[in-house]
Amino acid sequence: MKTTVETKLRTSYISIEGRFDAHEVARFREQMDDLLAAGTNQFRVDLSTVNFIDSSALAALVALSRSATTAAGSLEIHNPSAPTQVILELTGLDQALSIIASEESSNSVQAN
Amino acid sequence: MHPSIGELRQHVAELADAVVSANDQLLSLYRLTQFASASLDSNVASQETVEEARSGLGATGVAFISNDPNTSQGHTPMSGTVSSSLLNVAAATTASLPQLIPHHANPAMLAEVRTNSRCYGALVAERDHGPFGTADLKLLDAMASHLALILELSALHEDRVHQAVLQRDYDTASALARAALNRPLPVSTGMELGAASIPARAAGGDFYAAGRSKTGVYVALGDVSGKGLPAALVMTSAISSTHSAFARHPEGDASHTIYDVESQICGYLSETGMFVTMALAHMDLSSGQMEVVNRGQSPVVLATGGQTINIAACGPPLGVVSARLYPAHRWTMSDNDLLFIGSDGCTDQRNASQVSIGESGVSQLVQNAVGQSAQAVVDAVIGAATAFTVEAEQDDDLTAIAIRRRHNRRSSDSH
Numbered sequence A: 001m002k003t004t005v006e007t008k009l010r011t012s013y014i015s016i017e018g019r020f021d022a023h024e025v026a027r028f029r030e031q032m033d034d035l036l037a038a039g040t041n042q043f044r045v046d047l048s049t050v051n052f053i054d055s056s057a058l059a060a061l062v063a064l065s066r067s068a069t070t071a072a073g074s075l076e077i078h079n080p081s082a083p084t085q086v087i088l089e090l091t092g093l094d095q096a097l098s099i100i101a102s103e104e105s106s107n108s109v110q111a112n
Numbered sequence B: 001m002h003p004s005i006g007e008l009r010q011h012v013a014e015l016a017d018a019v020v021s022a023n024d025q026l027l028s029l030y031r032l033t034q035f036a037s038a039s040l041d042s043n044v045a046s047q048e049t050v051e052e053a054r055s056g057l058g059a060t061g062v063a064f065i066s067n068d069p070n071t072s073q074g075h076t077p078m079s080g081t082v083s084s085s086l087l088n089v090a091a092a093t094t095a096s097l098p099q100l101i102p103h104h105a106n107p108a109m110l111a112e113v114r115t116n117s118r119c120y121g122a123l124v125a126e127r128d129h130g131p132f133g134t135a136d137l138k139l140l141d142a143m144a145s146h147l148a149l150i151l152e153l154s155a156l157h158e159d160r161v162h163q164a165v166l167q168r169d170y171d172t173a174s175a176l177a178r179a180a181l182n183r184p185l186p187v188s189t190g191m192e193l194g195a196a197s198i199p200a201r202a203a204g205g206d207f208y209a210a211g212r213s214k215t216g217v218y219v220a221l222g223d224v225s226g227k228g229l230p231a232a233l234v235m236t237s238a239i240s241s242t243h244s245a246f247a248r249h250p251e252g253d254a255s256h257t258i259y260d261v262e263s264q265i266c267g268y269l270s271e272t273g274m275f276v277t278m279a280l281a282h283m284d285l286s287s288g289q290m291e292v293v294n295r296g297q298s299p300v301v302l303a304t305g306g307q308t309i310n311i312a313a314c315g316p317p318l319g320v321v322s323a324r325l326y327p328a329h330r331w332t333m334s335d336n337d338l339l340f341i342g343s344d345g346c347t348d349q350r351n352a353s354q355v356s357i358g359e360s361g362v363s364q365l366v367q368n369a370v371g372q373s374a375q376a377v378v379d380a381v382i383g384a385a386t387a388f389t390v391e392a393e394q395d396d397d398l399t400a401i402a403i404r405r406r407h408n409r410r411s412s413d414s415h
Helices: A022-037 A057-070 A082-090 B005-034 B044-056 B084-091 B134-180 B228-248 B255-272 B342-346 B358-368 B376-388 B409-414
Strands: A001-010 A011-020 A042-053 A072-079 A098-100 B061-065 B079-080 B099-101 B110-114 B119-126 B190-198 B207-214 B216-224 B277-286 B288-295 B300-304 B306-310 B328-330 B338-342 B398-406
Touching: A001 A022, A011 A022, A022 A057, A042 A082, A057 A072, A072 B306, A082 B216, A082 B342, A098 B328, B005 B216, B044 B061, B044 B079, B044 B119, B061 B084, B061 B338, B084 B110, B110 B255, B119 B134, B134 B207, B134 B228, B190 B207, B190 B228, B190 B376, B207 B228, B207 B342, B216 B228, B216 B255, B216 B338, B216 B398, B228 B306, B255 B277, B255 B288, B277 B398, B300 B342, B300 B358, B306 B358, B306 B398, B338 B342, B338 B358, B342 B358, B342 B398, B358 B376
Parallel strands: A011 A042, A042 A072, A072 A098
Antiparallel strands: A001 A011, B061 B079, B061 B119, B099 B110, B110 B119, B190 B398, B207 B216, B216 B277, B277 B288, B288 B328, B300 B306, B300 B338, B338 B398
């Protein structure tokens, strides 16, 4: 998994590429905890190039959503890839997380 | 012109000193080859090595400047006295070859502590009497290489210990999973149950449960997010909560029963940052009325009238949002209709070519086995998933439960 993070004020734009699973979750949580500690409370996570996501990774996103809300912010998931979108729907998490499809997010996911 | 007797004596004395010094260094090298640290703790081994190096070099002080913050933890293994200015020089140097350090208050030298794969830092030595020579530098380099090997060995040892701890957690998790699932399935006329679970090496927290109500039977299958011991511990709690919820709702109400389960465990799930996907069903044995609440479980497949229907999630997994009631899918099961609930291991497990069975594959397997017993359908899906991954490691639990209505079984059996 490759993660890139760009932060502007209190908003972090995070792009995840590849397999997002239990093996990668600890590092992802550490990165997000660091961002929270540095003051980020708006998280925009782009999942357009994630080719596999498992329940550990979904739990990490749910936990991040909670932390962001506690910090008076929010988590938005942008452009989930087709397999990720299927998993979000199968697990019902599309009803609990803020998911923004490609057309809606094309103007908002860029840091610039 | 021939040297004088005095000069010859001077040369002889210098040669004697050189021979003695070389002999001392040979002895030091010999002692180094005989030296073996009694500890595989990197800090202890580093301290023992600098003590040995100081003695062998006849130095005022020797120190190991580690470049690994986890190893040094602010502590510099040192023997004797090494000036802070030398420590600063050593920390800042990028030299890869052993070298005498010029322009320093006392004679000093440095050698990198390195193996082929990794640089651990530098070994520095200082002396307040007489300069270091080339032979001393080679001896320091030998000691630095020796220390690097010890540190490499220590790192390998720590890695093995870490692996052993992980393995112990996995074994405990698997034992918990086996113990938690070791309950007999209810037996009743009017229905037939089948279930199986094969934990992965890093048990994934899958579970199933079944129990009687006054009018029928409950079945449930869940999957705790994550793997290993944390998931297994939550899984045992979820199983207990599910069975107690069955008992508290003898009227047979899938919506309130799963709400009850979530109410019991959501506080813990919220604290641990985990969630539980779960499908819970109740079938009334006399009417065949089926209720299913699917909270993010997949696959959930109904086989009826020669076709299969996937039962979609009607809410997010348990523990994601505050507990609330979700309406159940409801229908009447005809005789021989079968509801199959599996864990995501059945659909997501990939073979060596990174291909998974998928939702449609599981539906097809259920369809193919639909004429057989509920246990045979479960075994067919789990068997296919196991065979599918024969060339790849099973990295998720494979768990399934199925319930079939056998409305006419008693009357047909009696004929």
